[in-house]
Amino acid sequence: MTIYEKLEKLKSNIKSFQRVAIAFSGGVDSCFLLKVAADVLGNDVVAITAHSSTYPERELNEAIEFAKSYSIKHRIIVSEELEVEGFSDNPVNRCYLCKNELYEKIKEIAKEEGVHYILEGSNVDDLGDFRPGMKAVSEHGVLSPLKDAELTKEEIRLLSKELGLKSWNKQAFACLSSRFPYGEKITHERLRMIDRAEQLLLDLGFKQVRVRFHKDIARIEISQDQFEKIIASEIREKIYEEFKNIGFMYTTLDLKGYRTGSLNEGLTEDKKINN
Structure with a gap:
């Protein structure tokens, strides 16, 4: 059709x-x-x-x-x-x-x-x-x-x-709970951390963003065509400092870039079938 x-x-x-x-x-x-x-x-x-x-x-x-x-x-x-x-x-x-x-x-x-x-x-x-x-x-x-x-x-x-x-x-959006690896506790405080971190990236002009929660590490996913922008010294330093204020000790950039369902990549087929 x-x-x-x-x-x-x-x-x-x-x-x-x-x-x-x-x-x-x-x-x-x-x-x-x-x-x-x-x-x-x-x-x-x-x-x-x-x-x-x-x-x-x-x-x-x-x-x-x-x-x-x-x-x-x-x-x-x-x-x-x-x-x-x-x-x-x-x-x-x-x-x-x-x-x-x-x-x-x-x-x-x-x-x-x-x-x-x-x-x-x-x-x-x-x-x-x-x-x-x-x-x-x-x-x-x-x-x-x-x-x-x-x-x-x-x-x-x-x-x-x-x-x-x-x-x-409009950028693709999934609920903030999708930023946490399975088994990682979801709390109001952690959700607010993710929300604040993603809002900062959006305010800086990044269009498609995810901030994945790995305890004291924030893993940023953005479109690959915006890699050059995020590693520019001024923006990179601002993100690092702001994320630290939010509560993340370390901030990383996922080199594969943004993709939906990245936290499903480690799931085995049997877990998918049984759920």
């Missing part, structure tokens, strides 16, 4: 649902899904965003602004993952624990809104990584129309640009 045939398939599928709730993070995929759904269904769409310590204020504010700009009904719920039993221990199935809690709460809101279908923004590229959260999507009967329409991340960005969405070139 061409990209436009996929778009028409997406619209047709959404139209058949008549009224939907969308798990809305404010990322590239969920912004695109929400806008298309609003175009197709009008007021029969409600966006639901979960706020927690793993979700930076900047992301919440951008989600609020996006929904408001298109006059889309927007509900914000509190879903504090650190209160979910076992989550803070950061097991391999951490994402399942999170999504299971999230969709339980979204289902409650959907019921209040008289909605029978809940949608989320996974695309076909997400099939290539270890994502235990998709088990919760399946168990709760949540639908993934972007994936069903066979849309890729790049196609979603292109279509978002054509629709005039500011989110079309």
Whole structure:
């Protein structure tokens, strides 16, 4: 299928649902899904965003602004993952624990809104990584129309640009818990450290960033085309000093650069299958 045939398939599928709730993070995929759904269904769409310590204020504010700009009904719920039993221990199935809690709460809101279908923004590229959260999507009967329409991340960005969405070139984002190696304890304090460190890099003009937590070591992942910028003496020293103030004794640059799911690279296949 061409990209436009996929778009028409997406619209047709959404139209058949008549009224939907969308798990809305404010990322590239969920912004695109929400806008298309609003175009197709009008007021029969409600966006639901979960706020927690793993979700930076900047992301919440951008989600609020996006929904408001298109006059889309927007509900914000509190879903504090650190209160979910076992989550803070950061097991391999951490994402399942999170999504299971999230969709339980979204289902409650959907019921209040008289909605029978809940949608989320996974695309076909997400099939290539270890994502235990998709088990919760399946168990709760949540639908993934972007994936069903066979849309890729790049196609979603292109279509978002054509629709005039500011989110079309937004950096990829995953919850802050994904910065910790499995088994490394997740706490409010550590999440704040990661949030402050990544915000500093964003403020310095780095576009796609991750700061991975390795106890007293911060491992920075950025796009390889920005390596030259980060090793410039003035910026390098500023990052080192600020990260030390945040609480990191050592700061390192990952020479492979930014990539999604880098902390899954050490997982064996049996661990993936069993989670």
